[in-house]
Amino acid sequence: MSEYAEFNARMxxxxxxxxxxxxxxxxxxxxxxxxxxxxxTYDDALDYAERAGELLSESYLNAFNGxxxxxxxxxxxVLPPTLEMQHDLMATVIxxxxxNINQMIGSNLQPQVPEVDTNRIDGxxxxxxxxxxxxxxxxxxxxxxxxxxxxxxxRAVRDNAKLQSDxxxxxxxxxxxxxxxxxxxxxxxxxxxxxxxxxSRSYLVPCEWCARLAGRYDYESVRNANNDVYKxxxxxxxxxxxxxxxxxxxxxxxxxxxxEAQADxxxxxxxxxxxxxxxxxxxxxEADTRRKLEEIGFTYIDPNVLQKADKTLLSDxxxxxxELDDRFNVVKRSTGRQFxxxxxxxxxxxxxxxxxxxxxxxxTIGNAFKDLSAFESDVKKYTKMGxxxxxxxxxxxMLHTGIITHEYGHMLHNLLYQQAVNTGYPLSRDAYVRxxxxxxxxxxxxxxxxxxxxxxxxxxxxxxxxxxxAEVFMNSQCGKPNExxxxxxxxxxxxxx
Numbered sequence: 183m184s185e186y187a188e189f190n191a192r193m194x195x196x197x198x199x200x201x202x203x204x205x206x207x208x209x210x211x212x213x214x215x216x217x218x219x220x221x222x223t224y225d226d227a228l229d230y231a232e233r234a235g236e237l238l239s240e241s242y243l244n245a246f247n248g249x250x251x252x253x254x255x256x257x258x259x260v261l262p263p264t265l266e267m268q269h270d271l272m273a274t275v276i277x278x279x280x281x282n283i284n285q286m287i288g289s290n291l292q293p294q295v296p297e298v299d300t301n302r303i304d305g306x307x308x309x310x311x312x313x314x315x316x317x318x319x320x321x322x323x324x325x326x327x328x329x330x331x332x333x334x335x336x337r338a339v340r341d342n343a344k345l346q347s348d349x350x351x352x353x354x355x356x357x358x359x360x361x362x363x364x365x366x367x368x369x370x371x372x373x374x375x376x377x378x379x380x381x382s383r384s385y386l387v388p389c390e391w392c393a394r395l396a397g398r399y400d401y402e403s404v405r406n407a408n409n410d411v412y413k414x415x416x417x418x419x420x421x422x423x424x425x426x427x428x429x430x431x432x433x434x435x436x437x438x439x440x441x442e443a444q445a446d447x448x449x450x451x452x453x454x455x456x457x458x459x460x461x462x463x464x465x466x467x468e469a470d471t472r473r474k475l476e477e478i479g480f481t482y483i484d485p486n487v488l489q490k491a492d493k494t495l496l497s498d499x500x501x502x503x504x505e506l507d508d509r510f511n512v513v514k515r516s517t518g519r520q521f522x523x524x525x526x527x528x529x530x531x532x533x534x535x536x537x538x539x540x541x542x543x544x545x546t547i548g549n550a551f552k553d554l555s556a557f558e559s560d561v562k563k564y565t566k567m568g569x570x571x572x573x574x575x576x577x578x579x580m581l582h583t584g585i586i587t588h589e590y591g592h593m594l595h596n597l598l599y600q601q602a603v604n605t606g607y608p609l610s611r612d613a614y615v616r617x618x619x620x621x622x623x624x625x626x627x628x629x630x631x632x633x634x635x636x637x638x639x640x641x642x643x644x645x646x647x648x649x650x651x652a653e654v655f656m657n658s659q660c661g662k663p664n665e666x667x668x669x670x671x672x673x674x675x676x677x678x679x
Contacts, residue, residue, distance in 0.1 A: 190259035193245055197264050200241040205271070208237060218275055222282045223555050224423040227335045230275050232419065235328030238268055242323040252319050254311035261307050262300075265330060269298045272334040280342055286562075287351070287426050294345050296337035302330055325417045336412050336422045343401045343424040351426045353401040357411050359388030360419040392420050467493065474500050475521055479513035480545075486523035491551040495582055499547070502583035503590065506659070510679055512593045516600075518542035525549055531589045535596035537603060537611065543593055547586070561585070571640045571653045574661030584660050591655030592648065598677075615647045618673070622654060625669035638666040 205211060214230045245260075246252055273295045280293035306326055313319045343353040388396070395411055401424065404411045412422060468488040475483050478500070487496070507513045518536075522544055529548025536542040550557055561581055564570050570588075574580040599607075599614045607614065626633045636644075643653035657667035658674070 186253075186255060190256050193256055194260045194263060196245040197238075197241045197260055198267065200244055201238050201264065201267070204237040204241065205234065208233065211237070217553065217555060218278055220282065220559060221279050221555060222286050222559055224279060224335060224339055225421060225555065227272070227275050227279050227338070228332065228421055228423070231272060231331040231335045232328060234268065234271060235331035238264065238331070239324050239327040242327065243320055246316075246319070246323070249316060251314055251316055252310050254307075257307045257310040261310065262303050265303050265306070265327075266298050268331055269334055272331060276335065276338045280338070283342075283426070289346070289349070289351070291345055291349060294338065294341035296334060296341055299330070299333065299337075302333065306330070329414055329416070329418065332414065332418075336414070339422055339424050340407060340412055344405070346424075346426050347401045347405075354425050355399045355401055355404050355411055356421075356423050356425060357395050357397060357399070358421040358423075359392040359396040388420075389415075391415065392418065395420070464489075471496060471500060474504065478504050478507050479516075480519045480521045482520040484520075484522045486525070487521055487547065490523060490525070491547060492554045492557070494554050495551050495557060498579050498582040499551070499586045502579075502586055506587065506590045510590075510594055512590065512597050513543075516541045516543040516593070516597055518544075520544040522546040523548070531585050533589050533592040533596065535593070535600075537596075537600055541597060541600040543596060545589060545593065550585075557582070567641075569641045571643065571657035571660075571667070572662050572664060573657065577661055580660045584656055587659050588652045588656040591652035594655065595648065595651050612647060615651055619647055619650050619654075622666065622669045622673050625672050626665045629669065629672075630665060633665055635666075638664045 211230065211233050214226060214233060218226045218230065241264075242260075276295050277293045283289075284291055284293070306322065309322050309326075310319055313322060339355070343355055347353040392415075399411055414420060468485075471488055472483050491499075503513070513519050518541075520543075524532075524546050526548055529546075530550045531545070531547045534544040534546070550560070558578070558581055561570070561584060562575055565573060565575060565584075570584070573584045595615050595618065596611075598618075599611050602614060609617075623633075623635065626635075626638070639650065640653050643650045654666045654670045657663055658670035663671065
């Protein structure tokens, strides 16, 4: 073996070892892989592609560190096998996610994994071979490598959407805009009493080209593989995914955008500066969310709630709590109202109440609120299993807030019992809630003499009288009430709500 051949073999072995070790040990990649095992969204595949692309890029840069240039034969020896290895890694991810999607929608179709894009690999080899400036070579082995890895997912999205569409399913391509930076705007709001408040809010803003392409597309309208919706510019982090059937559109809908020149400047910001801006945006988000919770009536908000809960889930949760309390006024009429975080792995949410003159109530949410995709998947799964009461699962907001609506039901029956105790009610909390549930069941039987209780209550609702009330309350407020939910609505009206 010649000296050059030995050198190239060492470079290849060095890159392969560095990359495989990084994939095995990287904590971020492990977390994403954990989501992928049960995942049903290509967002997870794109997260994996971005991180895997970064690790492969770092492996190239580390292996070639100290060289004045990368010779053409070295580029040819190292890049194709390692990029094909990257393709094989992403193929495994794509197969897992597509199998999960097919299982979820009841499809027997085989996952489509795109073939290796040899033209793109050849183009990168040629570009590196012709580069005489090592700094330019480092650029070629950074974003283009990440872009290559993303493109594997993009083509899988297109190919699997085509297969689903050809099989008669309604498929949609969804593109969400990349965000190279943050802008801050000052907003003015007024309370019901007319008091003026000013607050700043930071917005993640995409470049103009990406914002223009963001949206939902019927697959048949973008069937051409050369459609712009599948394309990326340098350093693009747009999300190109697909879905079968109806869904919440997750696309850019704000007016602010960067010009291309401004977007380029934003991408050149140091990682430290971006982290600083992200911290400021997070701080503002926490302040705004805390203010909303305090306006609802909570007297203590655990900082962990603001820091650890998924922003979409927490935002929908807070908005839902406000809607419920505007009508039922439970939080404001309780005392010692506290909002907690519980980091236990299987914790969903629960309410703690202390009966007595204080009527103290604590609402706690847990780790289930950290991961939006897993949360949605579990809610759909347990609802379809009959463990939870039916809700409108085509409305993502209902999907996100069913759990918290259930817990608000607990807060409601706790408050009602507290009020009964204050007026001399002699029986236990169990007896009090049992009597309410009996009244609700009687309304359902009056409305329908053939009313079947077991067809209208979840397994969880069957576990005890408290869960019965909370489950039926949730069903009555979440878009698809059954006979018990309708009876609960009637009972609430009778009680003055």
